[in-house]
Amino acid sequence: MKTPKRLLPLVEEGLVDEVLRQLKSGKEAVVYVVRCGEEIRCAKVYKEANQRSFHQAAQYTEGRKVKNSRRTRAIEKGSRYGRKEQEDAWQSAEVNALHRLAAAGVRVPKPHNMLEGVLLMELVADENGHAAPRLIDLELTPEQAREYHRTLVMEVVRMLCAGVVHGDLSEYNVLVAADGPVIIDLPQAVDAAGNNSAADMLNRDVTNLAVWFGRFAPELLDTDYGREIWAIYETGKLDNDVVLTGRFEVSDQPADVDAVIREIDDVIMEEEARQRYKQSLAQ
Numbered sequence: 001m002k003t004p005k006r007l008l009p010l011v012e013e014g015l016v017d018e019v020l021r022q023l024k025s026g027k028e029a030v031v032y033v034v035r036c037g038e039e040i041r042c043a044k045v046y047k048e049a050n051q052r053s054f055h056q057a058a059q060y061t062e063g064r065k066v067k068n069s070r071r072t073r074a075i076e077k078g079s080r081y082g083r084k085e086q087e088d089a090w091q092s093a094e095v096n097a098l099h100r101l102a103a104a105g106v107r108v109p110k111p112h113n114m115l116e117g118v119l120l121m122e123l124v125a126d127e128n129g130h131a132a133p134r135l136i137d138l139e140l141t142p143e144q145a146r147e148y149h150r151t152l153v154m155e156v157v158r159m160l161c162a163g164v165v166h167g168d169l170s171e172y173n174v175l176v177a178a179d180g181p182v183i184i185d186l187p188q189a190v191d192a193a194g195n196n197s198a199a200d201m202l203n204r205d206v207t208n209l210a211v212w213f214g215r216f217a218p219e220l221l222d223t224d225y226g227r228e229i230w231a232i233y234e235t236g237k238l239d240n241d242v243v244l245t246g247r248f249e250v251s252d253q254p255a256d257v258d259a260v261i262r263e264i265d266d267v268i269m270e271e272e273a274r275q276r277y278k279q280s281l282a283q
Helices: 003-012 069-077 079-104 144-160 198-213 218-221 225-235 257-282
Strands: 018-025 029-036 039-046 111-115 118-122 174-177 180-183
Touching: 003 029, 003 039, 003 111, 003 118, 018 039, 039 079, 079 118, 144 174, 144 180, 144 198, 144 218, 144 225, 198 218, 198 225
Parallel strands: none
Antiparallel strands: 018 029, 029 039, 039 118, 111 118, 174 180
8 A cells, every 4th residue: 555644754764664554543543554574563653633532631641751841841831842742742651651561561562663653563463363353343252251351450450560550441442362352552541650540540441341341241240340459559469469359348437537637747747857957957
C-alpha cells in the first residue's frame, strides 16, 4: 500500500522498510502492519488531539511529571507551545508505560521506537502468526473465560506492583495471542501513587473485566477483585504472588478520628522542634 504521510519519517530513517496494511483505526490512533527488515511489527500513529474521542482528562494527567520547568509553565498556560508539549507528553506516556511494564514482566507489546508521534512496537500474533484478535471479537467457553479472567486480574496486580494503573482496561484493549491475553493501549495509564483517582480507575478496570467475562462465566459477576487488590496494595503487602479471593469486606468500624488528630499534632510538634533547633544553630 502507499506509505501514509505520518509513516514517511520512519521509512526515511530506515526504521520501516514497507507498510503492509492498516490494522485498525481506534479512538486515539491508527495502527499499521509494517515490515522492518525480516520482522513484522506494527506502527501506532497517534491522532491529533482534536480528532481523538478519548480526551486528556485532568484525572488521567494528574501526577505525571514534566521535567522541564518551561514546558510545565507552557502547559499550564495553554499556549501553542504548551499544547504541543502536552500532546508529546500524552504520546510518550504510552512508551514510558510499556517500557516500565515490560521490565516488570507484564504481558504488553514490546516497544521498539518512537518517532514524530508514531510508536513502533511488537505485533502481537495468534497461533498462525497473524495479528491477534481483540477479546471483544471472541466467543469463549466458560473455562476459557475463567482462565483469561484469572490471567488478566493477575496482570492488573503485576501492573500495580510496578506502580501503574491502566485506566481504560476492557475487552477492547486486550489482544489474545497464541500464549494468552496481552494488554494494549496505555497512553492514559496513571501513576498509582501520584493520582488521586487511581483506586477508582483500577476498580473500574477490574469491574470491566468481570462484566465481560461474566457473559460466559456468570459467577465472575459476583467477584470484587478490584477493591480487594487496592486494599492489599494500601497495606504495602501486594506482590506478584498474592493469593486473591475475589471478596472484599467493607469495615464497619468507625474511624478513630482522635488517633488521627494525635498523629497530626505529633508531626506538627516535631516540625516545630526541628525549626527551633535550626534557628538555634543559626544564632
